[in-house]
Amino acid sequence: MPDYVPVLILMGLALAFAILVTLVTFVFGPKKPTPEKLAPYECGIEEIEPPRQRFPVKYLTTGMLFIIFDVEAAAILPLAILMRQLKVLGFVELLIFAVVLIVPFFYVWRKGAFTWE
Amino acid sequence: MILASSVFDFTPTAQDWLRILPELIVLGAALLVLLADLAIPAKGRGWLALVGLLGVVAAAVVTAGMWISGDGLTAFNGMIASDKAALFADLVILFAAALGLLFSPGYVERQGIRQHGEYYTLLLLAALGMMLMASAASLLIVFAGLEVLSLALYILSAFIVARPRSQEAGMKYFILSSFASAFLLYGMALTYGATGATALTAIHDFVARHAAPTGDFRPLLLAGLGLMAVGFCFKVSAVPFQAWTPDVYVGAPTSITAFMSVGTKVAAFVALARVFMVALGPVAAAWSPVLWAVAVLTMIGGNLYAVTQRDVKRMLAYSSVANAGYMLVAVVTGTQQALAALLIYLAAYATMNLGAFGVVLALERSDGLGTVLEDFNGLARRRRGLAAVLAVCLLALAGIPPTVGFAGKFAVFYAAIAGGRLELAIIGVLTSVLGMFYYLRVIWAMYFVEPQPARPAPAFVVAPAAPPASASAAASSSTGGVAVAEPRIATTVRADPAAVSVAETPHVVYPGTWLALALALIATIALGILPGALVDLATQAAQSLLR
Numbered sequence: 001m002p003d004y005v006p007v008l009i010l011m012g013l014a015l016a017f018a019i020l021v022t023l024v025t026f027v028f029g030p031k032k033p034t035p036e037k038l039a040p041y042e043c044g045i046e047e048i049e050p051p052r053q054r055f056p057v058k059y060l061t062t063g064m065l066f067i068i069f070d071v072e073a074a075a076i077l078p079l080a081i082l083m084r085q086l087k088v089l090g091f092v093e094l095l096i097f098a099v100v101l102i103v104p105f106f107y108v109w110r111k112g113a114f115t116w117e
Numbered sequence: 118m119i120l121a122s123s124v125f126d127f128t129p130t131a132q133d134w135l136r137i138l139p140e141l142i143v144l145g146a147a148l149l150v151l152l153a154d155l156a157i158p159a160k161g162r163g164w165l166a167l168v169g170l171l172g173v174v175a176a177a178v179v180t181a182g183m184w185i186s187g188d189g190l191t192a193f194n195g196m197i198a199s200d201k202a203a204l205f206a207d208l209v210i211l212f213a214a215a216l217g218l219l220f221s222p223g224y225v226e227r228q229g230i231r232q233h234g235e236y237y238t239l240l241l242l243a244a245l246g247m248m249l250m251a252s253a254a255s256l257l258i259v260f261a262g263l264e265v266l267s268l269a270l271y272i273l274s275a276f277i278v279a280r281p282r283s284q285e286a287g288m289k290y291f292i293l294s295s296f297a298s299a300f301l302l303y304g305m306a307l308t309y310g311a312t313g314a315t316a317l318t319a320i321h322d323f324v325a326r327h328a329a330p331t332g333d334f335r336p337l338l339l340a341g342l343g344l345m346a347v348g349f350c351f352k353v354s355a356v357p358f359q360a361w362t363p364d365v366y367v368g369a370p371t372s373i374t375a376f377m378s379v380g381t382k383v384a385a386f387v388a389l390a391r392v393f394m395v396a397l398g399p400v401a402a403a404w405s406p407v408l409w410a411v412a413v414l415t416m417i418g419g420n421l422y423a424v425t426q427r428d429v430k431r432m433l434a435y436s437s438v439a440n441a442g443y444m445l446v447a448v449v450t451g452t453q454q455a456l457a458a459l460l461i462y463l464a465a466y467a468t469m470n471l472g473a474f475g476v477v478l479a480l481e482r483s484d485g486l487g488t489v490l491e492d493f494n495g496l497a498r499r500r501r502g503l504a505a506v507l508a509v510c511l512l513a514l515a516g517i518p519p520t521v522g523f524a525g526k527f528a529v530f531y532a533a534i535a536g537g538r539l540e541l542a543i544i545g546v547l548t549s550v551l552g553m554f555y556y557l558r559v560i561w562a563m564y565f566v567e568p569q570p571a572r573p574a575p576a577f578v579v580a581p582a583a584p585p586a587s588a589s590a591a592a593s594s595s596t597g598g599v600a601v602a603e604p605r606i607a608t609t610v611r612a613d614p615a616a617v618s619v620a621e622t623p624h625v626v627y628p629g630t631w632l633a634l635a636l637a638l639i640a641t642i643a644l645g646i647l648p649g650a651l652v653d654l655a656t657q658a659a660q661s662l663l664r
Contacts, residue, residue: 089129096141103148107234110155 061113072101127194136192136199139176139183139207140248143214146172147241154234162233163222166629169237170218173244177211180204189661191254195316198254198391201661205460205654206251206387209467210380212640214244216471216633217376220478223627224372227483228277236276240376243269247384256305256315259388263301263352266384267294270377274369280485286368293361294351301348307341317396329399342404345392346411352385355411355445356418359438363422366434371481374430375474378437379467386444386463394451395663401451408449412541415442416548423555430477430488432555433470436514439552440466446545447529450536457659458528461651465513465525468644472510472637476503479626479634493559495568503626504563506634513641515556516549520645528652 039047079086079094086093108114134141146169153168189200197203217240230236246266253259271294275287309315312323328334351358366374393404419439426432440462447459477488480496480503497504513522526549533542644651 085128087128089131089134092134093129100144100148103151107151107155 058116065108065113069101069105072097129193132188132190133192136183136187136190137197137252139180139211140245140252142172142176142179143211143241143245143248146176147238147245150237150241151234154238163226165233165237166218166222169241170215172241173211173215173218177208177215180207180211184208195318196253196255196258197249198252201654201658202387202390202456202460203252205658206383206463207248209383209464210244210247210251213376213379213383213467213471214240216475216637217372217380219629219633219636220372220375220475221629223630224370224478224481228370228485229279229483230276230370232276236273239269239273240373242266243273243377244380247380250384251387253388253391254317256308256317256320256392259392260298260302260305262384262388263298266381267298270373270381273373273377274365276370276373277485280368282368282485283370284368286365289361290365290369297348297351297358300344300351304341304344304346304348307337307344309341311335311338311341317391320396321399324397325399328403334400334403338400339403342397342400343407346404346407349385349389349392350408350411353382353389353441353444354438355441356415356438357411359415359419359422359435362438363426363431363434366437367428367431371430371474371478374434375471375478378434378474379470382437382441382444382466383463386448386459389448390456390459391662394448394456398451398663405449405451408445409541412442412445412449413544415439415445416544417442420548420551420555424551426555427490428488429490429493429559430474430481432490432559433473433477436552436556437470439548440470440514442548443526443529443545446533446538446541449541450533450538452532452536453659453663455529455532455536456663457652457655458525458532460655460658461528461648462525464651464655465521465644468637468640469510469513469520469522472506472634472641473514475630475634475637476507476510479503479630490559490562493562494566496563499568502631503634506638508560508563509638509641511556511560513645515553518645519642521641521648521651522645524645524648524651528655 040051076094076097079090079097083090083094149172150165150168153165154162157164183199184201184204187199187204191198218237221236221240225233225236243266246262246264246269248262249265250259250262253262271287271291274290275284277283305315308320312320314320314323324338328338347358351361354362366378369377393401393408397404415438419435419437419442423432423435423439426435444459444462444466447455447462450458480492480500481487496507509520513520516522516526526545530542530545533539533545
């Protein structure tokens with residue numbers, strides 16, 4: 001238990017500091033709001049239309065598929081780094097992983113998940 | 118430091134791959150089904166089940182071969198076990214998957230499910246996750262297997278897109294089960310923190326060396342144990358955590374309910390046995406009082422809930438809760454004999470429960486209704502075969518002697534008495550007597566109750582395909598001119614044959630379903646009359662795990 005005391009102290013300090021800074025700026029900071037200041041900030045460009053509106057569900061499918069394949073491609077990287085230690089069977093492992101990835105890719109492709117229209 | 122270097126030095130060999138061959142075959146079958154779905158025209162999608170089935174049978178053959186000639190060692194640096202306990206669990210899971218695949222084509226077609234390829238792939242992936250969880254030799258693989266099976270089952274539970282009850286089942290299962298997974302994972306993290314290991318053998322060595330001799334269970338280890346117990350108890354639907362079970366089991370497609378009620382239990386209980394009975398066995402004094410209380414609550418609660426149910430599918434869901442209680446008795450007892458009894462009970466539960474759910478599946482109409490107790494009135498006269506299968510399976514669930522259900526209950530209670538848990542055996546026997554009431558009530562309805570003519574009427578109101586107008590039109594046309602003058606008398610006179618034809622499910626039972634029911638029936642009776650082989654296999658499996 002004594003090993004964790006410094007960690008607990010640090011956690012307490014971090015929490016106290018966060019609360020303190022928020023409180024100080026809230027109490028002492030000058031507040032002169034203008035419409036420009038209250039507007040949502042997006043790269044300094046003025047808002048063209050309200051962002052909260054309906055958008056095609058097709059974005060969702062594409063987005064989800066992108067995330068899946070993106071994350072799984074990232075999962076290959078550690079394997080690539082260890083490839084020399086893992087030798088031939090590491091390569092087999094990578095191939096199995098790739099097959100598991102490619103078959104569903106082929107499936108969603110043929111099912112038309114990538115066609116926009 | 119030592120841990121890191123041993124991971125980097127490790128090189129997988131061909132032996133490692135051979136030890137997980139059953140899992141690899143199931144994975145291959147799942148991918149093959151996806152590809153076959155693209156190649157097979159829409160009409161022949163039932164053949165996808167055959168592709169999956171071939172994979173499952175091949176995996177079962179390989180598993181049996183590994184039982185005979187495998188080395189029983191762990192694969193991938195002590196991550197995945199291929200001991201006989203794992204192979205035993207794999208065989209039961211593959212049996213459940215095979216029957217699930219046989220049940221599916223007819224049922225899927227009747228319920229209007231269109232995404233056949235995804236359905237069968239997810240079913241096989243769920244089986245893969247279950248096998249992985251049951252073979253886990255490391256906390257990490259326990260969790261990975263659990264997630265693979267859970268993610269597939271969340272989707273499958275909600276697979277009947279047009280039915281709100283199915284959507285509800287998927288959503289409830291997803292939210293509650295993810296929450297429970299978080300408990301389990303947190304418990305694993307704390308256990309790792311307390312013992313410095315995720316491999317189950319290393320955890321065993323640590324607690325045997327440090328915690329058990331002194332009786333000094335540090336708070337970190339206790340917290341880890343407690344959180345893991347919560348996670349596992351949720352997954353096996355033990356009583357304070359059972360609330361999700363009836364809703365999910367009723368709402369999910371019945372073919373999936375049959376498969377997952379068995380497969381998830383096998384996977385979760387074998388993993389529970391590995392983690393608690395084996396790895397944390399030396400500190401049993403820390404966890405057995407908790408699981409003792411859960412077992413008692415589950416036996417009493419599950420049976421009491423089941424007594425009050427009118428829907429047979431829901432009753433079977435609560436019966437699965439009650440059965441989890443009997444299995445927990447074996448876990449709490451903790452001896453090698455109890456572990457064998459647990460495996461016997463799991464196999465017994467697989468055969469009888471798959472048979473019972475299979476009959477419910479065959480009777481369920483395309484609107485998801487037709488499973489209330491009244492629908493079973495006089496079933497023996499209308500559907501002799503289905504009624505007979507259901508009767509045998511319910512007798513087995515009740516624990517009547519010439520069936521495998523008796524063998525399972527006998528093994529568990531005998532092991533409990535031999536292991537010094539007499540009170541659990543007594544509670545178990547008493548609650549089994551309570552259980553007989555609701556199992557035998559269905560048999561009574563099927564064989565000794567006349568189908569009531571008035572009952573099927575509400576089904577017409579609910580069913581969108583048959584509006585009430587067509588019913589009265591059919592009645593009046595069949596009785597001719599008299600019905601126009603006095604419709605009320607006409608319907609009461611003519612009601613009997615008309616009502617029976619409505620109550621009778623119009624659809625045919627598919628050959629695959631019959632085959633699956635026959636397999637379940639044969640296994641239930643054969644293993645009940647000659648339990649020796651099952652007991653022998655389970656004892657070998659238990660010896661491989663707990664020496």
